[in-house]
Amino acid sequence: MVIIEMTNQIRVKEIEEGLKWYETLFNRKPDFIPHEGFAEWEIVPGCWLQVAEGLPSEVSGPLRFGITNIEAERDRLVQQLNIDKFEIFSRTEVPVKWGTFTDPWGNQLGFFEYINKDEEKARMKMLKKSFL
Template identity: 55%
Template sequence: MFREMTIQFRVSSFQEGLKWYEAVLGRPADFSPHEGFAEWELIPNSWLQIAEGKVATGSGPIRVCVGDMEKELARLEVELGVKDVEVFSRVEVPVKWCTFSDSWGNQFGYFQYKQKGMEK
C-alpha cells in the first residue's frame, strides 16, 4: 500500500526554476533542505520536487485540479509568458485539461471538473 508520492523535475537553473514553480503554484516551497532543491506538498502526502541538475526533457505531465482553468492560464500568461495553451475536453470525460511546459521542457498542467460539486 502506498502512503505518499513524489515527482521530481530537474531544472538547469535552480533560481529560475524556483521562481517559475512559485508562480505556477502561487506560493513558496514548503521545504527546501539544501541548495538546489525545493518541494511543495500539493495535496496531503503528495510532493512536487524541483532539483538543479541534468534536465530530462519531456518529464511529466503532472496536472493539478484548479477551480477556474481560464483564470489560471491568463495569470500564467501575464506572470510567466505561458501562452497558446490548448484546453482539451471529451464528452465522456468529466474534466477538461491542458498541458504546458516549463522553461526546461518538463510538462505541467491543470484540469478542471466540468460540473461544480464533482471535486473530491
C-alpha cells in the same frame, strides 16, 4: 490559486501489457477507465496516476494539478510567467477539461478542472477532511 488535486501521466507502448504491470504493482484494478487506451489509479486521495497507450517519452509528464478555474489560471500564467497560451481540451466521456504547458526547462505541466462543479465541491470537502 488553490490546488485541489493532481494527476501524473505515463505512457506505455501496449495498454494491455501496461495495465497488467500496473495492476500488479498496485495490487488492484484501475479506479477509472474513461475510454480505450487509458486508465487511472487514485494513489492517495486526490493524487492520480494515469497510464495511457502511446510512445513513452524522454520528457516526463505532463504533471497536472486540479484547480477550480482553468481559464483564469491559464490567463494568469500567460501574463505572469510569459508562457504560451495553451489549449484547453475536453471529451464527453471525461469529467474534466484540461490543458498542458511547458516550463522553461521543457517539463510538461498542466491543469485540469471538473466540469461538474458538484463533483469538484465533493472533492474539496474530502480533501479538507483529509488535512484535518
